[in-house]
Amino acid sequence: MAKKKIEDKNSHNGEYIKNDGESSSNEEEPNFSDPEGYVDDISNEDLLGDLLRDKPKETDGVESVIVVDGVPQVVNLFTDFSKYEKIPEKWEPPQPQPYKGQTDLHYYLLEPDAYDQFCVVKAPGQGQSVQIWQNTQPDPTLLEDRQTWTHTYVKWSPLGTYLSTFHKQGIALWGGPNFTQYKKFSHSSVQLIDFSPCEKYLVTYAPLIEINNPDQMRIIIWDIRTGQEKRSFNPDAPSAWPIFRWSHDDKFFARMGTDILSIYETPSFGLLDKKSLKISGIRDFSWSPTDNVIAYWVAEDKDVPAKVTLLDIPNKAETRNKNLFNVADCKIHWQKSGDYLCVKVDRYSKVRKEKNETKYSGMYFNFEIFHMRERQIPVDSVECKEPIQAFAWEPVGTKFAFIHGESPNISVSFYSVKIGQAPTLLKKFEKRACNHLFWSPNGQYIVLAGLGANGGGSLEFVDSNEFLVMNTTDHFMMSDVEWDPTGRYIVTGVSVWKTQVDTGYWIWSFQGKILKRINLDRFAQFLWRPRPPTLLSEEQQKEIKIKLKKYYPQFESKDRMRQSKASKELIEKRAALMDKFNAYRQKKIAEYNKNKPRRLELRNNIDTDELDADKENVEEEVVEFFVKEEITQID
């Protein structure tokens, strides 16, 4: 049979062989048969183990047998019969599982010296790694250093409980004293994630359609504690991340579409009142950080002016409306305590249409300040003729700051807001080289920073109580600025994602004193571990502030002890190095002295070991130098 097949093939390909030449057709076919009495020394498993794995088993046949029993449809696998036949007569109660305690997810908050943690990501190249450090004084301590812990970057959850890492298959959350894996969320090619503010839910987003899994939804919302998928979506159009925005208490989340605002409830994950809100021309929205209030704005449409609206949730009552004219764009900025809302309005004097493009000219700018805690929510306006580069509320306090003007005439202005009063200008810094503002999380202190190549890495540390510039310095090509959650330290970084040279991160005190310069090859990302809000009441915090003087000596002595311990360790280290080196040198010096005759031999018996070793052969040469010429005129 086999022979015949080969013959068939030959005749079929006859023409080809002819063209190829005679050599192949004339050659005799080699004999592949084993000689008589040959015993194969390779077992079948070795030779074709992979094929044998697919060899049909007896059970395959049995498992495919189904028994149709009764009407309408009861189908049993044949193997089930044997399974149920073997049920033991006596029932044994299952053994109780030993209790597995949850790891203490909040252990890091019990650190007696309130040292914060931070995480450092090194980009792939020569070894991707993620490091977790504790910002101990005077030197940080490395807690974890894991290779290829994440595929791209990492993200802390908003209260700092979990560290999330990104992988091709999905997201992993880590927590507890040794950063053990807490949960995994399977979502192929996930790129972006967002936590709900109370860390109950996680939103994952894989923007590209998976070839291997085309049915995978692009957005999935998960319950973090159970790991269950709560709901999934396929967004129709790309939009600004986060697509779903959460209310401060995790009770609601919302997303915006064309002329539509969809608000969902938890834990049902259904639409609030089972329907979306129709808002024609909605352009952007934002939740208050402290209340269930949504602020949104709609663009102007012919004669209808643009509008900013405050919406109470869940009753959907409009608590405030503000009409605005000649609006090109709006940006919504909530103050962290929810007391004030600022809407930055870009306004124009002239508009013209050009090939479907709207071109604005004669731009000027407004800040609309909403006093959220006052009756009927009065609105004040602050105008600025110059383009705005950045805006930032003081997180705790009543100030806001913004950068305005065009290079090289960049200014930074500070305003304060008060109940029942229009905002007042406190201070204007002129001719500054900055493009970003970073308030301390506790307010009062602010860093004016020039990020990127344009900013030159300039840094200015300002105390906004007296507008005292505490330090002016720079970190060249700086790409990131990160305050620690307590407002004691600030880190500036040069990330390999932005520039290749001199990557690393520098740690400063809030006053702008450099504490550490860490130059790290392929440094990519720096993140302080967030802290949950304080559990102390406002009275308790005030009391601590009053009694602060009492604590000073205690802290100072602790600092001194740490410092002296560190310097003692350094001195011990140096002494050890010196001892070792001196021991090495002693031997070398002895050798050197022993070789003296040989050196003399090489240099005609002249001792050149020291400059003045050979006094007899010194020729003194007097060289006169021209020092100064003075011309005095004599009358």
Add this chain to the structure above:
Amino acid sequence: MKPLMLHGHERAITQIKYNREGDLLFSSSKDNKPNVWYSLNGERLGTFNGHQGAVWCIDVDWTTTRFMSGAGDNTFRIWDCETGTEIDKAMGHNCEIFIMDVRNVDESLSQADPILKIPIIGSRVSSMLWGALDETLLTGHENGEIIQWDIKTGKKLQTAKEHENLINDMQMSKDSSMFITASKDHTAKLFDSDNLMLLKTYKTERPVNSAAVSPILEHVVLGGGQDAMDVTTTSARVGKFDSRFFHLVFEEEFGRVKGHFGPINSVAFHPDGKSYSSGGEDGYVRVHNFDPSYFEYGFDY
């Protein structure tokens, strides 16, 4: 510390060297003409004219009677120090080491055969030193390797691969028992000259072009900076063109000297240890006399 600025060269300085007594400072540059200066006041004594290419390396003998230079015109030349006249020259070849007898050098040099020829197979030589007692030769290579040669046989004695990139410069400690290397891999390293054991490493963030050991204190000085071709910004501040002082034993940096507005290509200590000089891509040689505070400063240990 106000430095003397020696501006006699028209192009980048490639190497500077003091004579044994330190009264003279020799400098070479890409402008073809090595110079010699009084180190005390920076007055120029003269130039050595004749090369037709950038001069890359120079040396002076221990009696300060002969000066030698190697250049891009494929020649090395031996000069009379006092008169500045060329005694003779010899053509070089592709990376080969020639050992010549120049104890009584005269115009027959170009006809003389080398005592020893060592062909270099593999990575090229980028720096070279005589070992103590003239028994060995140390070569630093483009791939970061250091090789110790027996000059009687021309055989490799030992190799050390501690650098990851080109070794631009090597200099002996005062007693020649140790030498310091300067490498493009951003480090300078201290080695034992007998067994090539790595003793110390001095780390920076930029290529190191030159390094020297103080003859009197436990200090080393490093010169370097971002490569001229890699300078993407005009800011001299971030190019890090400073001379950087490290403690020899603790490997800790304790001082910097600013001044050059391009990378430093060569540094050298005066043999009395009371001053040092640096030559840069900017074409200047800067002679620095140390302030008293430099000698008072000490590390606690």
